[in-house]
Amino acid sequence: MTSALENFSNYLYRNKHILLLLFLLPPLLWLGIIYLGSLIVFLFHSLFYLDGFTGKVVYKISLSTIIELFSSPANIDILIRTVMLASVVSLGAAIIGFPIAYYMAKYTTPKIKVFFYLAIMLPLWSSYLVRVYSWKLILAKEGIISWFLAKLHLTWLLEAILALPVIGGPSLSISYLGMFLVFTYIWLPFMILPIQASLERVPNSLINASYDLGATKRQTFYKVILPLALPGIAAGSIFTFSLTLGDYIIPYIIGTSKFFIGQAVYTHQGTAGNIPLAAAFSLVPIAVMAVYIYFAKKLGAFNAL
Amino acid sequence: MIKALELKNINKKFNETVALDNIHLEINDGEFFSLLGPSGSGKTTCLKVIGGFEQPDSGNVSLFNENVTDIPPFKRNVNTVFQDYALFPHMNVEENVCYSLKIKKIPKIEQESQVEEILSTVKLKGYEKRKPSELSGGQRQRVALARSLINKPKILLLDEPLGALDLKLREQMQIELKNLQRQFQITFIYVTHDQQEALSMSDRIAIFNDGKIEQVDTPDNIYKNPKTAFVADFIGTTSLVSKQLAAELFNYNSAFSIRPENIKINNEQDSKSEFNAKVVVTDIQFQGSYYKILCKANDLTLTALHYVDTQNTFKINLGDNLELSWDKIDITNIND
Numbered sequence: 001m002t003s004a005l006e007n008f009s010n011y012l013y014r015n016k017h018i019l020l021l022l023f024l025l026p027p028l029l030w031l032g033i034i035y036l037g038s039l040i041v042f043l044f045h046s047l048f049y050l051d052g053f054t055g056k057v058v059y060k061i062s063l064s065t066i067i068e069l070f071s072s073p074a075n076i077d078i079l080i081r082t083v084m085l086a087s088v089v090s091l092g093a094a095i096i097g098f099p100i101a102y103y104m105a106k107y108t109t110p111k112i113k114v115f116f117y118l119a120i121m122l123p124l125w126s127s128y129l130v131r132v133y134s135w136k137l138i139l140a141k142e143g144i145i146s147w148f149l150a151k152l153h154l155t156w157l158l159e160a161i162l163a164l165p166v167i168g169g170p171s172l173s174i175s176y177l178g179m180f181l182v183f184t185y186i187w188l189p190f191m192i193l194p195i196q197a198s199l200e201r202v203p204n205s206l207i208n209a210s211y212d213l214g215a216t217k218r219q220t221f222y223k224v225i226l227p228l229a230l231p232g233i234a235a236g237s238i239f240t241f242s243l244t245l246g247d248y249i250i251p252y253i254i255g256t257s258k259f260f261i262g263q264a265v266y267t268h269q270g271t272a273g274n275i276p277l278a279a280a281f282s283l284v285p286i287a288v289m290a291v292y293i294y295f296a297k298k299l300g301a302f303n304a305l
Numbered sequence: 306m307i308k309a310l311e312l313k314n315i316n317k318k319f320n321e322t323v324a325l326d327n328i329h330l331e332i333n334d335g336e337f338f339s340l341l342g343p344s345g346s347g348k349t350t351c352l353k354v355i356g357g358f359e360q361p362d363s364g365n366v367s368l369f370n371e372n373v374t375d376i377p378p379f380k381r382n383v384n385t386v387f388q389d390y391a392l393f394p395h396m397n398v399e400e401n402v403c404y405s406l407k408i409k410k411i412p413k414i415e416q417e418s419q420v421e422e423i424l425s426t427v428k429l430k431g432y433e434k435r436k437p438s439e440l441s442g443g444q445r446q447r448v449a450l451a452r453s454l455i456n457k458p459k460i461l462l463l464d465e466p467l468g469a470l471d472l473k474l475r476e477q478m479q480i481e482l483k484n485l486q487r488q489f490q491i492t493f494i495y496v497t498h499d500q501q502e503a504l505s506m507s508d509r510i511a512i513f514n515d516g517k518i519e520q521v522d523t524p525d526n527i528y529k530n531p532k533t534a535f536v537a538d539f540i541g542t543t544s545l546v547s548k549q550l551a552a553e554l555f556n557y558n559s560a561f562s563i564r565p566e567n568i569k570i571n572n573e574q575d576s577k578s579e580f581n582a583k584v585v586v587t588d589i590q591f592q593g594s595y596y597k598i599l600c601k602a603n604d605l606t607l608t609a610l611h612y613v614d615t616q617n618t619f620k621i622n623l624g625d626n627l628e629l630s631w632d633k634i635d636i637t638n639i640n641d
Contacts, residue, residue, distance in 0.1 A: 205388070209385070209387055209391035211379045212379070213379075213404050213405035213452065214405050215379060223404075224393060
């Protein structure tokens with residue numbers, strides 16, 4: 001005697017793909033309709049345009065918004081500024097993150113490694129906004145850095161740095177340099193962990209083999225360790241690069257009045273009501289990341305995750 | 306004879322564990338020398354000390370009468386073939402083999418001809434552009450050998466190089482290694498836990514146990530005249546008889562070891578042998594051309610071999626009572 005339910009259960013056991021489909025249906029619907037669907041609808045808006053006279057969106061397919069995006073020097077400035085910052089932040093995070101990751105992967109005892117994991121992850125568990133505002137205070141003209149440098153009689157050094165063109169400004173909290181510091185700090189964990197994971201997979205015998213074959217420490221670093229850590233650096237930089245490209249809070253709190261992509265999207269879809277242009281702006285990071293990920297994949301970044 | 310290597314009073318501790326305990330060792334130029342021992346006996350640490358990857362706590366390492374104790378690995382004229390081969394995964398075969406030549410900034414044309422020569426020596430021509438991941442275990446082994454041999458080192462250190470290969474390939478590589486050593490006429494220092502491998506390839510063997518060297522000798526002598534119970538037991542199969550049992554049962558005044566092939570199984574009484582023991586068969590293991598017979602008589606355990614062929618059809622069963630005998634000339638006294 002088998003009940004209908006048992007029969008159904010037996011049927012599913014023998015037809016695993018139907019069972020799999022049943023399991024996957026809810027997440028697929030979620031991903032397909034709510035996530036990708038809304039994204040596609042939004043991006044589709046970049047093909048509409050704003051009627052200059054009435055200020056209303058015209059729902060007709062046209063490339064005029066995208067042409068507007070790339071024909072305005074102010075917009076081009078925003079794009080270049082954002083991509084430059086994202087690149088510099090990624091580079092900075094890699095340079096700061098690598099030695100930490102190397103130390104974690106090669107020199108720590110398991111206990112100290114746990115301490116490092118905690119120390120790196122801990123900031124991620126506290127509010128992003130709180131951390132950015134703390135930095136605002138640290139970097140402010142009356143902040144701890146100015147105070148500390150004043151005690152060391154190094155105020156002239158800070159002033160010299162702030163007087164530098166482009167990266168300088170009235171204070172660290174209103175400058176590209178300050179933004180770079182805060183961005184690098186905020187995204188650093190995303191750089192350290194993949195590099196550490198990739199270094200963890202480089203057996204010590206490879207490093208010993210390099211010494212054995214006559215290479216010095218420096219040669220070993222450039223010929224063996226760095227190439228093998230490159231996938232990890234590429235993977236980490238996907239995070240730092242894309243997160244910087246899309247962020248609009250740090251440029252608002254730290255930094256000058258000059259816009260970044262995230263801020264442009266925010267203002268165009270909000271106060272300006274120009275959803276087509278906002279959509280066109282958000283196309284850019286997606287396109288940039290697509291190209292970036294293509295090259296990162298070639299470096300083997302996805303084997304390091 | 307030229308001394309290729311000399312270790313004097315080498316001590317090495319890892320935390321509280323003693324890895325090397327006052328090691329003395331001299332290895333001659335051109336020798337195939339094996340460091341043999343169970344895992345954790347210190348043989349690999351000893352190799353690392355020779356290669357310069359581990360610094361001894363005390364003692365001296367000399368290569369060709371030159372003290373190299375404080376010299377880093379990249380300045381020692383030795384090369385190592387690592388247990389996991391340690392091939393650079395981001396380089397192809399050619400780049401791996403060429404690595405040290407590039408470091409030494411040897412002219413390109415010379416690099417190419419040397420790489421070609423060494424790759425044909427290890428039978429890897431045609432594999433230049435392959436990545437290590439595209440090679441079989443045996444081929445990776447050859448790349449590792451070629452990468453070391455291209456430096457023409459005076460001493461080649463090999464850390465269980467055949468450990469990861471299957472039996473057939475291992476036997477084939479043993480022959481090739483021996484041939485390479487003859488061809489290049491360099492000193493091989495070979496770490497292994499496989500006694501068969503050490504016995505069949507080496508000129509001399511050092512037996513490691515617990516961070517100490519138990520015996521250094523030729524394979525022949527190590528097998529026939531083991532100095533300690535550990536060596537007798539570790540090399541081949543043997544039956545160990547303690548001093549007390551020897552006195553009780555055989556009226557003999559030393560502990561000794563007797564190899565199974567020297568024990569005769571008597572069908573009838575045979576009183577010509579000096580040693581006789583009445584035993585019970587406790588286990589029979591089929592080994593192909595012979596049976597291994599494990600026997601017991603109170604505290605005495607003995608292992609004998611029983612060959613069955615057309616002439617010898619005598620069948621042994623579990624629980625049989627047997628008379629075993631052997632001659633005095635075949636036993637080896639050991640320090641108990």
